[in-house]
Amino acid sequence: MQLIDIGVNLTHPSLVDQAPALLSRAYAAGVVQMLITGTSLAESEHALAQCRQLDESGHRLFSTAGVHPHNASSWNSETAQQLKALLNEPSVRAVGECGLDFNRDFSPRSQQEKALEGQLALAVEQQLPVFLHERDADQRLLEILRDYRDQLPAAVVHCFTGEKRALFSYLDMGLHIGITGWICDERRGTHLHPLVREIPVGRLMLETDSPFLLPRTLRPKPKNGRNEPAFLLEVLREVAAHRGETEAALAAHTTACARKFFDLPEVATPAGETER
Template sequence: MQLIDIGVNLTHPSLARQRDAVLARAREAGVCQLVLTGTSLAESEQALAFCDELDDSGQRLFSTAGVHPHDASQWNGDSARQLRALLSQAPIRAVGECGLDFNRDFSPRPQQEKALEEQLALAVELQLPVFLHEREAGERLTAILREFRDRLPAAVVHCFTGEKATLYGYLDLDLHIGITGWICDERRGTHLQALVREIPAGRLMLESDAPYLLPRSLRPKPKSGHNEPAFLGEVMREVALQRGESQAALAAHTTASARAFFNLPSLAD
């Protein structure tokens, strides 16, 4: 059984300082490939460096490159040029993390939208998939994506936490959906247990979003309190339970979807 973690923040200090051990534990847990998330130009460069340094084979570590909506106020005339250069590197397989966050509004909404639209334009130009962030902005994100969708090869809304109407809007646009340990959170994630059944096979992918979103159902819990890719199996367990699928069947179709989406190589078991 193989799993692919489509979203891990390996550049976060809590993971970066023990990155070799984190990757070893992931591999032992059956997480055979990981996509490292780039949330700023600097972190995208660091994620790329990790891929080059830690994966001699070029078969197991990949990354995204983009500017998160929290950092959209930093987007300027030179950002697109810098990002285009990063996106030419072989380990980088998607544009992002980009999107809209109307929950925290760390950057003004007009600047979030400008940065998103310019990153979507790059994805169209380079024909790369997009790794999207959305919090409390589903209606606006859907409207913006509708203008680009016919020209984009693919897009995934990572760490989906929204409601039914938002999910259906994304599925109507033929988007992929990333599910994290949020579904394991009895305080705020129980609505996902029904919604995850509505995501067609071929559109669903799994992610840890480590070091965030440690599955609350995980036993035993790590003393650090940090999530890591080795715990992706707990997300798989809960998603399979709620979808009425075997874990093996879920692993097979989510892994196939991730490989196709990010154009990842197949690996022998």
């Protein structure tokens, strides 16, 4: 059984020094490929560097390149040009993390929208999929996406935490959905339990969003409280339970979906790694 974690914040300070050991644990758990998330120009460059440094095969680690809505105040024409250059790198497989965050509003909403539109235009130009972030902004995000959707290869709403209305609107627009350990949170994620059944096969992908969103159902819990890609198995278990699927079936179709979405190569499971 192979898994792909489509969202790992491996450039986060809490993970950088632990990266080799963290990757070893992930591979041993059957997480055979990962997408390192770029959240700013500098972090996108760092993510690409990690792909090169930590994956000699060139088949395991890939990255996204983009400007997160929290960092949208930094968006300008120079940023766009530098980002365009990064998107030409073979290891960079998607534009993002980009989108709208009207929950925390770390950047002005007008600037968030400008940065999103600029990155969607780049995705159309480069014919790359988009890795989207959205909090409390689904209606505005949909309005902006409508002008680009027909020209985009694909787009995934990563770490979906919204309600039924938002989910169905995203699905109606042909978007993919990423599910994290949020679904394992009995305090705020139980509304996702019936909703994950509604995501069609071929449109669902799994992610940890490490080091954030440690699954609260995980036992034993790590003492450091940090999430990591090896714990994607806990997300798999929870999602499979609520979809009424076996873990093997869910792993098979979400992995196939991620591989197609990000245009990832097939990989063998080396001896010593888990083949469930």
